[in-house]
Every structure is written in structure tokens, then in C-alpha cells.
Amino acid sequence: MLLWLQKYRPRTISEIVGNTNAVNQFADWVSKRLKDNVKKAALLYGPPGVGKSLTVQVYAEQFGFDLIELNASDVRAKEQIMRIAGTAASQSTIFGGIKRLVFLDEIDGINPAEDKGCIPAIIDIINKSNCPVVLAANDPWDPKLRPIRDLCILIRYNKIRSPTIIKFLKEICRKEGIVVEDRALTLIAEKADGDLRSAIIDLQVLTEGRRYLRFEDVIWLPTRNRQYGVFDVLKELFWSKTALQARLVMEKSLIDHETLKLWIHENLPLVYSDLSDLVRAYDMLSKADVFFGRMNKTQNWDLLPYALEFMTAGVVLGVKKKPEFVKYQFPQKLLLISLTRNSRKIRDETLSALSEKCKLSRRKALTEVFPYLKVIAEENSSIGRRIGEWLNLSEDHLKYLGLKTSKPKKT
Structure with missing residues (x-):
């Protein structure tokens, strides 16, 4: 029996059903990638079954590309990715001048703990590639994918109406x-x-x-239990009409409740134009935050349902004016955390050194010693450097403390 998925599979990109703008954006990027200095990779993202992989496959067939396809979630080692995709990406054509396209599907299925080196390998492939590299994911906002996102043009695929x-x-x-x-x-x-x-x-x-x-x-056909990325979750949440519909959003979310809370907080001013609706929504979100805080402090997980109730149904129900269709914004707090990750790592390493040498807790090292160490390093570089040597701190740690990294001249 021939599967209808194959029988009625499109032969050209113009025959692909739905997401016309995304398909055209992808085709335009590939065309420019072969000629101009644009981003070397494209990340197609969206829920399952909306045409991400199909777009790449049909485009390659229609325009004569040699498609090197690899499901990243099935690959468990850096060596495998580099052997299969890395070699192919380093050469833009094969014998006879046929163009090549490298496609890594389901990259959000990579587990950094089990698949060590896979993310750096993909980044290396993108940076060294002489041909277009295409990636696909259901959830592109997974923190582990941030280094990859920065190298890609993002193309969103929506659920088909x-x-x-x-x-x-x-x-x-x-x-x-x-x-x-x-x-x-x-x-x-x-x-x-x-x-x-x-x-x-x-x-x-x-x-x-x-x-x-x-x-x-x-009529017996069951509803599929799906999970969605943050944009689809926010859209469904803000347009929920009942408390049950709003609560069920958490079951469909690919992100945890703490991260979703940050997304809701960031986008409330964009969604609600009525001031009274905005005040009420923030009041409900603040109550949710109180419950989350108590739950984390006391480890009383019985409080979680109350926190989720305030964060979902409490935020969206009872508004006077319908929410507006907007482009949702990435939480600034998450961006700040990402940008300051290296500084926080250096700070924590410095605190660990202080704690070990001075026989103090990290909290005491932070509040009672660290501020004075920064003042000493900024005001007296000679003493600051000697303390740094005593603590076995690197030049990066000394620079973080405010010390000029160039060694003082001997007199």
C-alpha cells in the first residue's frame, strides 16, 4: 500500500501546503547564500508536521542539490557528525559540479550530557561550511541552542490552519x-x-x-498530546477563554514554568493595551511569584498548583479588552543572564578561591571580603596582584576585579 504522504508529496516548493512566507524566505536565503555574504546557516523552527523538513527536501530535488541529511537526535558523538556532515559541508560541490546542501534535523533533540561535543561540532560545521547548512528544530529557544541561534537566520513555521x-x-x-x-x-x-x-x-x-x-x-479519533514552543504557548495562553484552557497550556509547554513566567512578564505590556487589564495581570503574576518563592524556600510542592493557577488563568481571565496580536519579545532577564554568563563564572571562581584560602563560606566571602578585594585591586595594583597570586587567580580574574592586566614595570 502506497502511503498518501508519498503519493501526494509536493514536487515543487510552490506546491507545499501552508507556511508560504517561510518557504519563500528559505528559498530566498539559499539563493543569496550561494552568492552573497549572508549567514551561513538557516534554522527552521516550528511544531511537527508543518513542512520544515519537507521544504528542504523538495527544494533540493527541484533545484538539483545533493542533499546530505542527518537527524541530529540520532547521532551520539561529535565524530559521527563531523564524518558525515562536516566533510560534506567543507566542499560546496561534488564531481560534476552538483550543488550541495547539508541538513541537520531535530537538533533540539541533542542531549549535551550524553552527546558531548555535538553542539560544538555543529558550530564548527557552520563556520567552516562552503555550502548552505540548514537546521530544523521544534523549540529553538532551548538554552543549549543559543550558540547555534546566533549563527543562523531564523525562519518560523506556524501550525497550518x-x-x-x-x-x-x-x-x-x-x-x-x-x-x-x-x-x-x-x-x-x-x-x-x-x-x-x-x-x-x-x-x-x-x-x-x-x-x-x-x-x-x-468521532472516536483521539486528540494528540502535543508539546509546543514558547510562541505557540503564549498565543494559546493569552487567547484562552476559560480557566481550564489556560491551565492546560502548561501541559503543552516545552519550557519549564519559571521560564514561561519570564516570557509572560516580558510580553504583558505588548499584549494588553488597557491599563487596568495590565495592572490586574501583573497583580496575578506577582501572586504567582510569591507562591513560587514560598515553594522553593520550603520545598512544599503542594503550592505549585496555586502558583500555576495565578500565572495562567489569573493573568488572562477577566480582561476588559481582547489581547492584541503582537510579535512576542525574548525576556530581557534571560538575555542579560546569557550575556553575563562569563562574568558570573569568573566571579564564582574568585569566590571559591577566597572561600578556600580564607576558610570562609561563599556567602561571607561575597559580603565581607569580595567588596574590599575589588577596592584594593582598583586602588593599588601592586598589592592587588600579590593577592591575586596568593589566590592563584588568572589574568581574567584580575581584570574582573578591576586590576590592569599589564604587569607593573620593575624599578
């Missing part, structure tokens, strides 16, 4: 000679939740051995 899915399913039924009730197709599309691939599979299974599909034949 139900009317678009229904139209395509109708066309399949027409070609297969199947009579189907509109209500049945509507239910299949709703259960697919923007995943065209799942909708096509469901339709083929449901119509196997049938020439007529009724609503009663599909």
Missing part, C-alpha cells in the same frame, strides 16, 4: 474517489491541530476499505 488542511484533504478524497462528510474532515483537521502530516495519515487510516466517510466514523 484548519481550513487549509480541510481543503487539501478534500482534494485527496476527490482523487481517491471517496465521498466524505464535511463534518468528518473538520474533525480530522481539528484533531490534527495544525499538523498536516498527521491529518493525512489519519485520513488514510480512516478511509481504508471505505468509499464513504461519515462523521460517526471519525
